[in-house]
Amino acid sequence: MTALTDMLADWMPGQRWFGGKGREWASVSEDGFFLDQSDPALSVHRVRVGYTDGHTETYLVPLSWRSAPAEDLASAFVGAVPGSHGENYAYDAMRDRDATVPWLTHLVAASTVGPMHFHPAGVAYIPEGLPGDVISTEQSNTSLVYGETAILKLFRRLEPGLNPDVEILDALRRTENKHIAPLLGHIEIDDADPAEQPATVAMLQAFVPNASDGWRLATSSVRDLYAEGDLHADEVGGDFAGESERLGEATASVHADLARVLPTEPADRDWYTAVAAQMTERLEAALAVVPDLAEHADGLRALYAAVAGTDEPVLRQRVHGDLHLGQVLRTTNGWIVLDFEGEPARPLAARRETDTPLRDVAGMLRSFDYAARHMLVEQPDDPQRAYRAQEWAERNRTAFCAGYSAAAPDLTLSSESALLRAFEADKAVYECVYEARNRPHWLMIPLSSLSRLTSGD
Numbered sequence: 001m002t003a004l005t006d007m008l009a010d011w012m013p014g015q016r017w018f019g020g021k022g023r024e025w026a027s028v029s030e031d032g033f034f035l036d037q038s039d040p041a042l043s044v045h046r047v048r049v050g051y052t053d054g055h056t057e058t059y060l061v062p063l064s065w066r067s068a069p070a071e072d073l074a075s076a077f078v079g080a081v082p083g084s085h086g087e088n089y090a091y092d093a094m095r096d097r098d099a100t101v102p103w104l105t106h107l108v109a110a111s112t113v114g115p116m117h118f119h120p121a122g123v124a125y126i127p128e129g130l131p132g133d134v135i136s137t138e139q140s141n142t143s144l145v146y147g148e149t150a151i152l153k154l155f156r157r158l159e160p161g162l163n164p165d166v167e168i169l170d171a172l173r174r175t176e177n178k179h180i181a182p183l184l185g186h187i188e189i190d191d192a193d194p195a196e197q198p199a200t201v202a203m204l205q206a207f208v209p210n211a212s213d214g215w216r217l218a219t220s221s222v223r224d225l226y227a228e229g230d231l232h233a234d235e236v237g238g239d240f241a242g243e244s245e246r247l248g249e250a251t252a253s254v255h256a257d258l259a260r261v262l263p264t265e266p267a268d269r270d271w272y273t274a275v276a277a278q279m280t281e282r283l284e285a286a287l288a289v290v291p292d293l294a295e296h297a298d299g300l301r302a303l304y305a306a307v308a309g310t311d312e313p314v315l316r317q318r319v320h321g322d323l324h325l326g327q328v329l330r331t332t333n334g335w336i337v338l339d340f341e342g343e344p345a346r347p348l349a350a351r352r353e354t355d356t357p358l359r360d361v362a363g364m365l366r367s368f369d370y371a372a373r374h375m376l377v378e379q380p381d382d383p384q385r386a387y388r389a390q391e392w393a394e395r396n397r398t399a400f401c402a403g404y405s406a407a408a409p410d411l412t413l414s415s416e417s418a419l420l421r422a423f424e425a426d427k428a429v430y431e432c433v434y435e436a437r438n439r440p441h442w443l444m445i446p447l448s449s450l451s452r453l454t455s456g457d
Contacts, residue, residue: 005030007079007090008047008061016139017156018059019345022437024052030061031192033114036102040064042093044116046158046189058158060189060201063090064099094142094154100132103144103152107185107204115190116201121183123173124206126150140344148209150184154202155341159348160191163200165341167352168258168318175257179250179337181206208336214325217243218371218396225392226375226385240392241399243335244368247328248403250335251364255357256408259317265354267314276308279426290432292447299454303425306418314419316354321346323360324367343430357411361404362423366431366449368396373445380444425453 009028012018032045045061063078066089076095080087093099106118108128120126132144132152144152155163169183183205188198217240224238283300287293293300320327321342329336342351372393379385401413413420431446 003081004032004045005047007081008045011078012047012049012059012061017142019140019157020049020051020057026050026052032063033116035062035106035113035116036099040066040091040096040099042099042102044189046192058199059156060154060158061156062093062099062154064093064096065090070096094144095134097131097133100144101129103132103187103202104128104130104146104150104204107187117188117190117198118185119188120185121170121173121204124182124184126184126204145207147207149207150204151207152202152204155200157344158189158199158201160196160199161348161352162197163203163341163348164318164321164351165339166200166203168262168340169203169205171261171318172254172257174261177254177257178333179254179335181208181336181338208329208331211329211331211336214247214328214330214335215367215371217330218325218368219374222372222375222389222392225388239395241395243330244396244399245403247335247364248400248405249407250328250337251323251360251400252357252404252407252411254337255317255319255360258319259315262318263354264315264317267316267356271314271316272310273308276304276422279304279307279422279429282426283429286429286433290436290443292443293429293432293450296447296450296454300425300429300450303418303422303454307422310418312417312419314356314358316356318352319355319357320360320363321351321355323363325364325371326367356419357408358417358420359423361401361413362420362427364400365397365420365424366427366446368400369393369449370431370445372396373448374442377441377444421453425450428453 005028008030009025013021027050028047030045030047032043034041034043036042041064043063043065045063047059047061048056049059050056067086069089070091073091073096076092078090078092080089104126105128106113107120108126109118110120111118127146127149130146132146135143135145141156142154146152153165166183166186169180172180173183183203186203187201189201190198221238221240280301283293283297283304287297320337320340322339327337327339329338372389376382376386376389405411405413415421428446428449432443435443435446
């Protein structure tokens with residue numbers, strides 16, 4: 001390995017967006033090019049990590065380069081490599097404001113730089129010349145906000161093919177749906193194999209200023225409820241049910257427009273069987289990671305078997321794929337739905353397949369459960385707080401379903417739906433694995449939900 005590859009191999013495992021934590025590396029390689037050679041210079045690298053289990057992942061790493069250490073960028077320091085005139089100091093270019101301008105400059109110019117191609121959407125103003133400020137809360141991607149006009153999302157893990165976030169927002173441009181933030185452009189990079197499709201590197205989207213994300217609003221409502229020991233969820237000043245209902249309406253509106261502008265197809269028996277098999281496969285893999293799942297395993301298998309035999313009619317269409325309260329924003333004009341890329345851990349091809357809107361509904365129902373119960377982690381043995389959490393979750397789940405059903409009468413949301421219950425359970429199994437690996441003290445949240453789902457409550 002070169003000094004640069006060594007440096008990246010040391011630095012990447014500590015980054016939030018790196019998905020290979022805990023896996024043993026077998027190999028690492030990189031190829032890169034300069035996107036801008038001013039001061040600081042900006043280079044872009046594709047880093048390929050091979051694991052001992054035989055899988056390979058490719059990550060995009062932009063670096064800014066300086067001839068001397070930058071004290072104000074100490075937290076973004078990646079490492080130093082020897083050059084012809086001394087050490088060259090590399091920084092995470094997404095956290096170096098001086099290195100963030102070229103992205104939009106090239107997008108406005110529709111440039112091609114090496115293997116990278118810039119595609120403006122041609123529908124709105126792009127704030128060329130402004131530096132971007134990094135959003136520090138993201139996990140699988142990295143985003144830069146340019147003033148109050150645009151946000152650039154860099155997709156860290158690369159796969160051949162158009163990212164669903166770009167594909168869906170581009171299609172929704174034709175609908176003028178008020179519940180999305182318009183696409184302003186996207187960036188692609190050619191694959192090393194000319195037979196493969198280019199990978200989506202980044203997308204530029206209209207920024208939504210003065211907005212609050214759904215998770216913060218919902219959890220604030222829960223805190224208000226916990227603070228009022230003698231009031232019910234519908235009596236507290238911070239009651240969230242009205243917003244939950246409007247969010248259901250917004251979700252249904254987006255689903256309806258997706259069905260109009262992108263392909264749909266009726267589900268056949270093979271689809272139900274495949275969905276059930278995938279859920280069962282994920283469960284079996286999760287049992288090896290989360291032993292506590294064992295007590296729910298038989299109930300979950302029965303839920304998934306019911307999916308294989310259900311006769312619920314499903315019109316398959318494109319959906320969000322990873323909908324939860326952290327993916328929606330409340331503005332003065334209503335709710336905005338963000339991040340249509342689906343679950344980043346799933347293969348891109350799978351995220352672009354048609355599905356049922358019930359998957360998104362289940363994701364949001366799980367999110368209401370999380371919002372209600374996240375503070376129980378601090379006091380897990382408080383029965384009064386547990387009761388109030390359940391009350392808040394039920395009230396807001398019901399309100400969301402009511403809003404959705406009013407806007408989409410053709411899709412009935414019922415607790416009797418084998419599909420909806422199974423999608424909720426499948427999501428909770430996914431959450432169990434995530435919490436076991438990242439926040440073990442939160443594992444109680446999805447586990448308690450599985451008790452409800454498998455008991456039929």
